[in-house]
Amino acid sequence: MSETTSLPQIPTSLASLRESVAGQSSSTRALLLMAPLIAFELLVFVIPFLILLRISFAEPSSDLIYEPGTWSVEAYAGVIDNILAFELFWSIVSYSFLLGIVVTVVTVALALFYAYAIWRATGLIKTLLLFSVVLPLLTTLVIRTYAFSPLLSPTGTFNDLLLSVGLLSDPVQFVPSTVGAVIGQVYIVLPYAVLAIYSVLATMDWHVVEAARDLGASRPRSVVEVVVPQAMPGIIVAAVISFAWSVGAYAAPGLLSENITFALYVEELLLGDLRYPTAAALSVIMLVLMLVTISIMFAVLNRFGGDFDLA
């Protein structure tokens, strides 16, 4: 049984080398495994953002896109002055935020309802509802927005329908308009929001809702009192995703609205006007404003996490 004793004596140096390799604790191995990911994030994410930050502090140049090696807060001063004077940048930033907030509110409300319906559904209906969420998710948002043009245009399906039923006497211009942009953007973020909330609901025990009803809560009331607070982690994720992606929306407003959002304007600054420092500064400012808003959202929604008191 004791074959090990007959093992040839390994030279000490080799033995110690082998020991040091074997002794390489799991933490060293873990670091080695994470190294490619860390290197990637550093090279493709962290460093590019430092460069963006650097360019935002460069002096604008007349013949180059920016003056390398210079330090200046001119770009920031320009953007901030413009915003504070309620000029072009103010209207762009405020419109982007308004779009973000409206889309977020509509999306979270619809997503909560739809996720609840999926949670309660069984069999084929559940599969169909889940399929209806996953399929748009996997379709490019260009196509998702494009499809609304023939539906919502003044000569489109929706107007035709309303006119023929007699609900409208004149066609309504849903597209291009802010309403069209909101519809398109809600359609883009809704699948993510539904899945975020559904994944939390799926772990919930239906008996707690039954218990609430047994204790006298009406059906809508039981949802508000029991389901919503427990689904709060999912709701927070849904709200953050909806907001972050809608403030920076590009495709839906670009195709379905005539108003300029921040994303569309930055493109213009960069590729049309070649004002790199200004574009970089505007991006940094937007990012900061977004992060602040998201933090406030987190704080507010977390407070509701415990209990709702509608009384």
Add this chain to the structure above:
Amino acid sequence: MSEITLHDLEKQYGETTAVEEVSVEIEDGELLCLLGPSGSGKSTTLRMIAGLETPTSGEISINGDDVTDDPAYERTTSTVFQDWALFPHKTVRENVEFGLKMRGVPADERAQRAESMLERVQMDGYGDDDPTNLSGGQKQRVALARSLAVNPDVLLLDEPLSNLDKRLREDMQIELREIHEDLDETFVHVTHDQDEAFTLADRIGIMDQGELIQVGDPDEVYENPKNQFIESFLGDTNFVNSRVTRATADAVYVDTDLGTELVLPTDAEPAVDEGTALTLSLRPEILSIDQPSADGGTAAADASEQLATDGSSRTAVTGTVENVVYRGSTVRYSADIDGTSMFAERTDASTGALSADDQIRLEWNGADVLAFREDGTRVSL
């Protein structure tokens, strides 16, 4: 030569000490059970022997070689895990062959050996099955075959029977014992079940709070526990509070909650002073049950008269039966003895059945009583 030597083995996770200064020598061919409640460090100790945990300090040697820093895959140990850890994506045979494959054993030899191992654990014919479809007992057998297939110097068993139901567990205990006798290999078996330890072990090592408190033969640890923890962990007992009234050369006299003075006969004068608090352990098997005599059973005779010349002493107390619990082969009587609750067992319920509120008389030999100090240490009487 001793097969496994653990020397001052310690394992710390951050601030918490899981295993503290464990030293033990495990003989070649021995079956040692590490017994203790959950969290006592017995599994951690086993995993350190297997090489699955690195000790914070201390040494492990197997067959005289220091293996402390060797990873699990270089050790000649093999483990049967608590949840068996069968590879779900491999068939039963592939599971059993895995260790041999890692050692570069040719395919035909592997298959042959796997088959004979499956036969040994009575799982022949299941080779092509998916392990996830097996019952708990069958999984346990496959895990055992997988570990035995690599012909380990030491077989380590990490509570492999704890997930089985009672009857199956008892069958497997017998089978494990037979396999051990067959192979004459060193087994280290971790369990929290004292019956299992008594059934299997050549020696039992009892662990509590990371320390190995006592190692010894099963009857030795049961009859001669080192402290009060072991006494309470190894079986049900009655603990009675008492205080020393006087100590002489051949006996210690104590005042108890039972409303009577007891005599504990001693060989040599023990190191206890008058007034020392002692906890006495009266195991149910030393208590004999009687109905008191017709006159109603007065209190026990005067303590000094209990001490017989041969060094034994008979003591009896009377009380009222509180409840009777039928436990199959035995009947357990709980009795109120002057305000203190005690229990005793009888195997044959039919003779002189007692029921609640009946008078009961319990009698024992004072030499069978164990005494512990307040810090849990045993008083050698």
Add this chain to the structure above:
Amino acid sequence: MTSTLHRETLENAVFRAGYGALLVFMLLPLLVVVVTSFSASRRVAFPPDSYSFVWYVDFFDSTQWLDAFTNSIVIGVGTALLATVLGVLGAFGQELETDSVVGSVVAPVVLIPLLIPPVILGITLLLYFNEVGLRGSYASIILAHTLWATPLVYFVMRSVFSRFDWQQLDAAHDLGAGPVRSFVYVVLPNVKHGIFVGGLLAFIISLQEFVMALFLSTPGTETIPVLAWTEIRQALDPMVSVVSTFLILISIGAIIVAAIATNLEWVSKQLS
């Protein structure tokens, strides 16, 4: 009694109508795309006045679209491979050392790119790739898409690994398999479905992403969504519907493949 019954019926009806309407909202745009692709005329109308396959014929004659298709596939596969390797190794490393400081930093850093508007990411990477001379290469778009796809693979793998019985890794070590062999023989076979689904997600993310691609692509590396976008802005014709229909079919195919891959064992167990 009657009134509560009536109320419950009403509530049920409202509830059903509500999710029915949302179901239509979710699927109608996709239906519009598929149906208009069969339009005979140049105008995109729903429902079309007449049907034909002319736009499908045009698609297979158009080198522009076929090139974009090739570009999308190349970039998608590249992204899937890179994101899968990074995500799987990272998640595995994290699982080996759950309480390391590095690990607690990695998770949020990996996640953050998902919350940054793609326009900002696009601009940032455009500036960066100009500096390092990657502009106009497949690599630039693959790297950008990997930034979005890696968090998904990473979090899919974290959840897969958290369900993996790590005692099996102990058992493999115990039976003599070293770190590499135990990963190949024991961990990999158990998590391969998760890796496949993660890779598939990465591929789909890349296939449909267009804002970053719009900034980073040059005429030689234009992907389908980028080309579709420029086409839509110039003229709305059913060609985009044809392309979209193909993309939708690829997505449905992907769902089916993923469902089969993850459930094959389950299905086979039901059958036996």
